[in-house]
Amino acid sequence: MRAAQSGDRAAYERLLREISPLIRALVRRHCSNRADIEEMVQDTLLTLHRVRHTYDPGRPFCPWLAAIAWRRSIDALRRRIRVSRHEIAEQGVYETFSDGAANNDLEGVHSAEEVEHLLQLLPPRQREALQALKLKQMTLAEASLASGQSVAALKVNTHRALKRLRALLEGRRR
Amino acid sequence: MQADKAMQTDKMIQSLAAQLQPVRPLHSPLLRALLWLAVVGSIAGLLIAHAVGLGIFLQRVAVARVAVETAATALTAITAVIAAFELSVPGRSPRWAVLPVLPFLTWLGASGLGCLANGLSLHGDAGFSGESPHCFAFITGVSVPLGLGLFWMLRRARPIAPLPVAALGTLGVAATAAFLLQFFHPFDVTVIDLALHLAAIALVVLVGTAWRRPLLAAA
Numbered sequence A: 001m002r003a004a005q006s007g008d009r010a011a012y013e014r015l016l017r018e019i020s021p022l023i024r025a026l027v028r029r030h031c032s033n034r035a036d037i038e039e040m041v042q043d044t045l046l047t048l049h050r051v052r053h054t055y056d057p058g059r060p061f062c063p064w065l066a067a068i069a070w071r072r073s074i075d076a077l078r079r080r081i082r083v084s085r086h087e088i089a090e091q092g093v094y095e096t097f098s099d100g101a102a103n104n105d106l107e108g109v110h111s112a113e114e115v116e117h118l119l120q121l122l123p124p125r126q127r128e129a130l131q132a133l134k135l136k137q138m139t140l141a142e143a144s145l146a147s148g149q150s151v152a153a154l155k156v157n158t159h160r161a162l163k164r165l166r167a168l169l170e171g172r173r174r
Numbered sequence B: 001m002q003a004d005k006a007m008q009t010d011k012m013i014q015s016l017a018a019q020l021q022p023v024r025p026l027h028s029p030l031l032r033a034l035l036w037l038a039v040v041g042s043i044a045g046l047l048i049a050h051a052v053g054l055g056i057f058l059q060r061v062a063v064a065r066v067a068v069e070t071a072a073t074a075l076t077a078i079t080a081v082i083a084a085f086e087l088s089v090p091g092r093s094p095r096w097a098v099l100p101v102l103p104f105l106t107w108l109g110a111s112g113l114g115c116l117a118n119g120l121s122l123h124g125d126a127g128f129s130g131e132s133p134h135c136f137a138f139i140t141g142v143s144v145p146l147g148l149g150l151f152w153m154l155r156r157a158r159p160i161a162p163l164p165v166a167a168l169g170t171l172g173v174a175a176t177a178a179f180l181l182q183f184f185h186p187f188d189v190t191v192i193d194l195a196l197h198l199a200a201i202a203l204v205v206l207v208g209t210a211w212r213r214p215l216l217a218a219a
Helices: A009-028 A034-050 A061-086 A100-107 A112-120 A124-135 A140-147 A151-173 B002-018 B029-051 B055-061 B064-087 B094-098 B101-117 B131-157 B162-181 B191-210 B212-216
Strands: none
Touching (some): A009 A034, A009 A061, A009 B002, A034 A151, A061 A151, A112 A124, A112 A151, A124 A140, A124 A151, A140 B002, B029 B064, B055 B064, B064 B094, B064 B101, B064 B131, B064 B162, B094 B162, B101 B162, B131 B162, B131 B191, B131 B212, B162 B191, B191 B212
């Protein structure tokens, strides 16, 4: 880690690969779903990257790493509980139906210019999250790196952006 | 699906390594806390020496209970600021959060005794005469620049758990403001004073913790 702090890329890559199984084992204590575990591992690696300057070379590395993994696992668990309590997965917005009238929400937006116009009405961080995840099809990790937003913030902002777009579309329909 | 996720992790590691830039490790949290306290202490000392002098203060701390209250207020500020800096860095013991509890309780206890000494009067020796709102404004007003300076230093660590950092940091800031108030507050607190001091501290802590993520640039 000391070599990584001074900019040694090879040492950093080796370190991240070596600690990934350890992070996986740490987050497995909080979660059993394999896909979620991998997401937590990625979130932990991203956080480690952002706060690598806080590692004190004079202190042991593992407690520092474990604290980050533990915090990101707790955040993910809280997020999942919050989502399951207050939100319902809405698949309809992504689908089209044989009945033309059922597609009004999506078909009402005819051109890319109109979509762009609606996106401009969103707050910057929500727009950034939606563009990265839904339009550019980035993974959460890639979007987080590109935008500087945490994985949790990206999820929340995408959810809010979709909700707001839906409201804007309903407003246009009226 | 699982293989895709694992590949993403692998790709992400490559990407993180490719964009790695050298960083300078932060100085120790204790050192940074002491630096903030020293800067604030120096500025406040100069302002007090020029504006009000130490006469009133020295006269008041000659009373044992007031001396204990003043020392406990200062200790609350010092310990809360140190705890905030310690907890801003991953891997530090969560027990740092209890460091300011004893001085804070002592401060509350000594202030409460001051109220009892005033016979729970709403007016005190010097009379109410609008001093309490002045104290409220002093604590909240002084906390703003102190808090901005503290958060500016704390945000360098990009705390991964910003809530305790913000709560302890703002407690430290409010306690510092309350300590400085001792130099301008030449009489024992009344019940109203104490209630307004606590309300001002609670307001500072609430506002600081509510805005913790943007203020602390949480990771």
